[in-house]
Amino acid sequence: MEAAINLFGERGYQSTSVSTLAKAAGIGKGTIYSYFASKNEILLAFCEEELTFIHKEIREKLDPDAPLAEKMLLVLMSEFRFVTKNKDFGRTLLRELTFPKEITIDKSRMIEERFLNLFVKIFKEGQEKGQLRQDIELIITSGHFYGLYLMALSAWYSDRLHTEEDVRESLELMIEQALTGLIPQEMPLHAANRNNGP
Amino acid sequence: MEAAINLFGERGYQSTSVSTLAKAAGIGKGTIYSYFASKNEILLAFCEEELTFIHKEIREKLDPDAPLAEKMLLVLMSEFRFVTKNKDFGRTLLRELTFPKEITIDKSRMIEERFLNLFVKIFKEGQEKGQLRQDIELIITSGHFYGLYLMALSAWYSDRLHTEEDVRESLELMIEQALTGLIPQEMPLHAANRNNGP
DNA sequence: GGGAGAAAATGACTGTGGTCAAGTTTTAGC
DNA sequence: GCTAAAACTTGACCACAGTCATTTTCTCCC
Numbered sequence: 001m002e003a004a005i006n007l008f009g010e011r012g013y014q015s016t017s018v019s020t021l022a023k024a025a026g027i028g029k030g031t032i033y034s035y036f037a038s039k040n041e042i043l044l045a046f047c048e049e050e051l052t053f054i055h056k057e058i059r060e061k062l063d064p065d066a067p068l069a070e071k072m073l074l075v076l077m078s079e080f081r082f083v084t085k086n087k088d089f090g091r092t093l094l095r096e097l098t099f100p101k102e103i104t105i106d107k108s109r110m111i112e113e114r115f116l117n118l119f120v121k122i123f124k125e126g127q128e129k130g131q132l133r134q135d136i137e138l139i140i141t142s143g144h145f146y147g148l149y150l151m152a153l154s155a156w157y158s159d160r161l162h163t164e165e166d167v168r169e170s171l172e173l174m175i176e177q178a179l180t181g182l183i184p185q186e187m188p189l190h191a192a193n194r195n196n197g198p
Numbered sequence: 199m200e201a202a203i204n205l206f207g208e209r210g211y212q213s214t215s216v217s218t219l220a221k222a223a224g225i226g227k228g229t230i231y232s233y234f235a236s237k238n239e240i241l242l243a244f245c246e247e248e249l250t251f252i253h254k255e256i257r258e259k260l261d262p263d264a265p266l267a268e269k270m271l272l273v274l275m276s277e278f279r280f281v282t283k284n285k286d287f288g289r290t291l292l293r294e295l296t297f298p299k300e301i302t303i304d305k306s307r308m309i310e311e312r313f314l315n316l317f318v319k320i321f322k323e324g325q326e327k328g329q330l331r332q333d334i335e336l337i338i339t340s341g342h343f344y345g346l347y348l349m350a351l352s353a354w355y356s357d358r359l360h361t362e363e364d365v366r367e368s369l370e371l372m373i374e375q376a377l378t379g380l381i382p383q384e385m386p387l388h389a390a391n392r393n394n395g396p
Numbered sequence: 397g398g399g400a401g402a403a404a405a406t407g408a409c410t411g412t413g414g415t416c417a418a419g420t421t422t423t424a425g426c
Numbered sequence: 427g428c429t430a431a432a433a434c435t436t437g438a439c440c441a442c443a444g445t446c447a448t449t450t451t452c453t454c455c456c
Contacts, residue, residue, distance in 0.1 A: 179381050
């Protein structure tokens with residue numbers, strides 16, 4: 001892991017071969033594969049270590065009295081900044097986290113669960129403060145926001161959003177939409193659904 | 199492309215090597231790389247062909263008078279079924295579509311744009327029928343729903359949702375949340391935001 | 397028809413992730 | 427202290443994606 005952090009930091013993830021990594025760590029290549037299921041899993045393990053640190057940092061920055069939208073934006077943008085600090089690193093990590101191979105499912109889920117738990121915790125506080133509906137499943141709501149985060153990342157990787165500022169704006173809008181809802185606000189849901197004309 | 203469709207169908211994407219594909223097509227391997235930037239781009243090209251067909255099918259199934267939530271669920275589930283028909287195929291495709299390498303950004307964006315346009319079209323109809331707020335940017339709303347779709351797929355690939363039925367239920371809940379909003383419905387946004395206790 | 401130059405096709409070659417049979421070290425029982 | 431089994435380590439080896447110098451084919455003008 002030490003060697004991995006150094007080499008990935010210096011030369012990037014893609015251009016560090018497993019053989020090089022093994023040599024730097026002073027062990028055989030095969031040994032690496034008896035501790036990690038694939039090269040990508042090394043990345044996940046690295047990410048898991050970092051995440052502890054990042055999440056602590058986020059918790060410190062979080063103002064408990066801030067509006068829910070502001071809290072979520074802070075969390076999502078912090079994660080965004082971390083994961084896109086290096087483009088290749090982030091892409092590989094996200095690919096493996098979001099659409100994991102069978103071989104890395106366990107590690108992937110463990111990491112994603114950390115995100116989701118952080119979300120759930122924030123939403124629970126929100127519910128207690130009356131900022132959030134009581135009749136929703138928080139795990140679904142967390143998934144909802146995780147989806148917005150993925151979308152923003154995807155748009156950034158597809159060059160549809162060019163800068164951090166673009167990402168922030170899009171997230172802000174999507175969060176606002178998620179909180180206030182998309183149907184016309186003066187009209188209850190069942191009426192809106194079957195309305196056939198302006 | 200013909201050879202690709204056959205071989206990917208028979209042996210799967212991962213286990214079809216580019217050399218094999220070239221031999222089957224009766225051309226040299228290098229020739230393939232003068233038409234496609236990478237092996238993954240062949241997949242994207244294949245997907246683009248299929249998408250025309252899938253989208254036509256979706257448009258036929260869409261009841262124009264159905265509630266918005268129902269329409270979106272139909273669209274998202276159709277895409278889900280298509281992309282997860284074969285697990286490996288879908289994973290590689292989604293990885294490349296959602297977090298593309300520089301080399302495939304163009305093709306990726308072209309495909310994603312088709313999705314988003316389909317969404318925008320549906321939302322525009324929704325706005326005309328008064329099912330949707332007038333004061334929202336439809337492209338952001340489309341992104342919002344694309345995010346929910348990605349989340350559902352991710353949960354399926356991570357084994358957090360096991361069956362198609364699980365995916366449908368989660369999507370249904372998330373769509374409902376997106377439409378009706380997450381803040382308490384009798385309370386306007388600005389009041390909810392700074393409320394400090396139940 | 398011929399020849400020169402552009403365009404397209406090719407497959408031997410390279411570097412990589414991942415495997416596994418053989419080799420080495422540790423552990424446990426006597 | 428000795429031995430046998432269990433646990434761990436290893437690097438030669440494999441299959442594959444992607445490259446590029448060379449060869450083949452096409453194009454167009456005289």
